[in-house]
Amino acid sequence: MAHGYAAKKDSHLKRLRRIEGQVRGLQRMVEEDKYCIDILTQVSAATKALQSFSLELLDEHLEHCVVDAARRGGPEAQEKVREASDAIARLVRS
Secondary structure (H helix, E strand, C coil): CCCCCHHHHHHHHHHHHHHHHHHHHHHHHHHCCCCHHHHHHHHHHHHHHHHHHHHHHHHHHHHHHHHHHHHHCHHHHHHHHHHHHHHHHHHHHC
16 A cells, blocks of 8 residues: 555655755754854754645645545544544644
8 A cells, every 4th residue: 555645755755855954954053163043043944844744744644544544434544543643743742
């Protein structure tokens, strides 16, 4: 079974590589003793990028995995809804 993100896998990997570059940039900033506020600004940008990625992935999960399970019904549907609820709760707390 293909995951909900399968259709956009290449795009997602590209975004994650960009985020990885942002994090490496943060390491470099610390190594180079950059100003705290400048580093915090970049942390905020990386955090926002991860949050945006997370929300898109969650949306795809809901549209694909949860909807498919709901169509089939039964315990799997309940499990997929619970998983999605738990994921949302983790995102809200982060």
